[in-house]
Amino acid sequence: MNVQNKMKVVIAEFDSTAELMRAAEKIREAGYTKFDCHSPFPIHGMDSAMGLKRSGLGYIVGFFAFTGLTAAIILQWWASVVAYPLVISGKPFFSYQAYLPVTFSLAVLFAAAAAIFGMLVLNKLPRLNHPVFSSELFKKATDDGFLVTIESDDPKFDESEVKKYLLSLGAKRIEVAG
Amino acid sequence: MDNRMVSVAAEEPLIMGNQTFHAVTDTISKIIEGKTPKLWYLAISISGSVALMFFGLIGYLVWQGIGIWGLQIPVAWGWAIVNFVFWVGIGHAGTLISAILFLLRQRWRTSINRFAEAMTIFAVICAGVFPAIHVGRMWVLHWVFPLPNQMSLWPNFRSPLLWDFFAVGTYFTCSFLFWYLGLVPDLATLRDRATNKIKKIIFGILSIGWRGGNRQWKHYELAYLLLAGISTPLVLSVHSVVSTDFSVSILPGWHTTIFPPYFVAGAIFSGFAMVMTLAIITRKIFGLENFITVNHLEKMNKIMLVTGMMVGYAYSCEFFIAWYSGNIYEQFAFINRAFGPYAWAYWIMVTCNVAVPQIFWFKKLRRSVPVMFVATIFINIGMWFERFVIVVTSLSADFLPSSWGYFSPTKYDIGLLIGSFGLFFTLFLLFLRFLPMIAMSEVKGVLPQADPHHHGHDIANRRRDS
Numbered sequence: 001m002n003v004q005n006k007m008k009v010v011i012a013e014f015d016s017t018a019e020l021m022r023a024a025e026k027i028r029e030a031g032y033t034k035f036d037c038h039s040p041f042p043i044h045g046m047d048s049a050m051g052l053k054r055s056g057l058g059y060i061v062g063f064f065a066f067t068g069l070t071a072a073i074i075l076q077w078w079a080s081v082v083a084y085p086l087v088i089s090g091k092p093f094f095s096y097q098a099y100l101p102v103t104f105s106l107a108v109l110f111a112a113a114a115a116i117f118g119m120l121v122l123n124k125l126p127r128l129n130h131p132v133f134s135s136e137l138f139k140k141a142t143d144d145g146f147l148v149t150i151e152s153d154d155p156k157f158d159e160s161e162v163k164k165y166l167l168s169l170g171a172k173r174i175e176v177a178g
Numbered sequence: 179m180d181n182r183m184v185s186v187a188a189e190e191p192l193i194m195g196n197q198t199f200h201a202v203t204d205t206i207s208k209i210i211e212g213k214t215p216k217l218w219y220l221a222i223s224i225s226g227s228v229a230l231m232f233f234g235l236i237g238y239l240v241w242q243g244i245g246i247w248g249l250q251i252p253v254a255w256g257w258a259i260v261n262f263v264f265w266v267g268i269g270h271a272g273t274l275i276s277a278i279l280f281l282l283r284q285r286w287r288t289s290i291n292r293f294a295e296a297m298t299i300f301a302v303i304c305a306g307v308f309p310a311i312h313v314g315r316m317w318v319l320h321w322v323f324p325l326p327n328q329m330s331l332w333p334n335f336r337s338p339l340l341w342d343f344f345a346v347g348t349y350f351t352c353s354f355l356f357w358y359l360g361l362v363p364d365l366a367t368l369r370d371r372a373t374n375k376i377k378k379i380i381f382g383i384l385s386i387g388w389r390g391g392n393r394q395w396k397h398y399e400l401a402y403l404l405l406a407g408i409s410t411p412l413v414l415s416v417h418s419v420v421s422t423d424f425s426v427s428i429l430p431g432w433h434t435t436i437f438p439p440y441f442v443a444g445a446i447f448s449g450f451a452m453v454m455t456l457a458i459i460t461r462k463i464f465g466l467e468n469f470i471t472v473n474h475l476e477k478m479n480k481i482m483l484v485t486g487m488m489v490g491y492a493y494s495c496e497f498f499i500a501w502y503s504g505n506i507y508e509q510f511a512f513i514n515r516a517f518g519p520y521a522w523a524y525w526i527m528v529t530c531n532v533a534v535p536q537i538f539w540f541k542k543l544r545r546s547v548p549v550m551f552v553a554t555i556f557i558n559i560g561m562w563f564e565r566f567v568i569v570v571t572s573l574s575a576d577f578l579p580s581s582w583g584y585f586s587p588t589k590y591d592i593g594l595l596i597g598s599f600g601l602f603f604t605l606f607l608l609f610l611r612f613l614p615m616i617a618m619s620e621v622k623g624v625l626p627q628a629d630p631h632h633h634g635h636d637i638a639n640r641r642r643d644s
Binding site: 016017018020021024036037038039040041042043044045046047050052054055057058061065075076079080083084086088091095098099101102104105106108109111112113115116118119120122123125126127128129130132138139141142143144149 | 198199200203324330331332333334335336338340341344345347348351352355356358359363366367369370371382383386387388389390391392393394395396397398399400401404405408409411412415419422618619620622623627628629630631
């Protein structure tokens with residue numbers, strides 16, 4: 001369909017979460033970088049097996065929570081002190097105690113949006129097309145399959161080598177997509 | 179660090195019937211992929227008609243004005259506000275289950291969190307309708323937003339009614355995002371199972387290209403954890419803010435500091451009752467007894483027992499404070515509540531909310547599905563009456579006897595309450611038919627074979643650690 005998209009992906013299926021994890025450790029030690037382990041649910045301990053760093057999403061969310069908090073205070077101050085001062089029971093225009101609920105809500109709102117959209121950005125989603133989607137085997141990734149994918153833009157990639165290596169790790173089935 | 183390392187060998191399995199991963203996918207997906215049950219058509223034709231009546235009544239209300247309700251002075255807040263608080267309260271269970279129980283590592287939540295969250299969203303939609311139509315001129319509803327306008331008018335940020343708007347708006351948005359985040363892996367499952375092109379395109383777009391790689395799960399899991407973390411104070415704050423609509427006023431019966439925790443406990447109580455009502459029907463109709471087991475229901479009954487006791491405590495504490503304050507208006511408000519013209523409503527409330535949940539002290543009753551089903555219906559009714567008692571009795575008899583009054587609903591009040599149930603059930607039925615009602619990826623994650631150390635040698639180590 002797409003002539004420019006020449007990326008190939010080798011997909012290998014493993015039997016269980018334990019085997020997938022073992023394979024991940026071996027593949028990392030072998031020096032591959034563009035590989036991933038697919039499973040229908042997150043597997044605990046997989047991050048360290050694959051040698052992944054902790055997600056940086058927390059900093060994004062923290063930044064936006066703080067932005068929401070600041071924006072809420074500025075908004076309420078500006079609306080109640082500058083733009084439309086209302087005298088209510090002789091209370092000060094800047095009644096910061098009363099601003100707490102809205103400030104909290106907006107901080108949460110910004111943080112929640114940042115969590116979702118930050119996750120999408122970090123995961124490079126939405127991405128509706130990907131070479132692996134042409135594979136039948138890959139459909140198991142969202143059902144009951146534990147799959148390893150190694151992409152052709154990995155500097156160590158050599159199709160036959162990769163296949164042989166994955167089989168030596170105990171892969172049950174291998175497919176090449178792309 | 180790893181919560182899955184705690185041995186649960188002594189407990190009964192969370193999911194019954196020795197499920198394989200594929201069996202989980204199959205059981206849940208087939209509900210959506212299979213033929214629509216006849217019962218579903220029957221149910222949605224009833225609830226859809228009621229929902230249409232709801233919209234019709236709203237149309238009439240816009241045309242005619244809120245004079246069609248039983249509102250008058252002194253009871254200027256009637257069923258619309260009662261219904262609003264009732265529905266927002268119900269909307270608390272979903273986020274409680276998905277956020278607080280997640281942080282508390284209650285893994286049994288995975289079977290019920292999806293449809294509890296869906297229920298939350300639909301309940302908040304129903305809730306949001308009522309204040310929106312209560313403002314009368316709903317075509318200028320956007321004035322509550324702090325938006326620049328030709329009148330240079332800005333909202334009053336010191337008003338609890340505005341706080342409410344922000345709190346409920348944020349709550350709806352966060353609950354929706356949380357729900358959608360949880361749905362993404364399951365939508366990807368449906369995409370990969372899709373047999374025709376239309377389904378493939380729709381689920382393909384909705385699942386945003388999810389591939390289930392660990393490089394994606396890493397960010398996904400942290401996003402889920404962070405959302406749970408920020409939703410936890412949020413879910414506690416929403417009904418607290420709703421309670422300030424009342425407690426910030428100086429009206430006897432409303433002006434009490436116990437309101438925020440009291441409202442939150444009541445919200446969790448009523449929300450769980452509604453989740454239970456729906457869960458019991460759904461698991462029976464769709465044969466999901468292995469996924470939503472009696473153990474799940476029992477755990478929820480325990481939460482209802484606790485929150486029911488908290489609500490009961492709040493009822494008695496209010497009386498104590500009224501007496502202890504020495505304020506005659508406050509004292510009168512409470513004596514009038516229990517023994518005045520609305521005594522019938524008060525005692526319905528106490529019976530349903532305080533007496534009924536006491537049956538859950540007994541294990542046999544706690545594990546009996548018919549018993550708990552009837553109990554949850556009573557609690558749903560009781561919690562509606564709680565809000566009725568709070569809103570109407572306090573307003574109907576305040577300081578001056580000359581301005582007292584008695585509120586009676588009109589047929590439009592009743593129609594809108596019933597209509598909101600129609601909308602709620604219609605949305606819920608659509609959800610059951612078109613989206614996976616149980617979080618497949620999360621249920622798979624709590625199966626014993628999901629643990630990479632399941633068959634390994636270190637089970638003994640785990641026992642020792644825990």
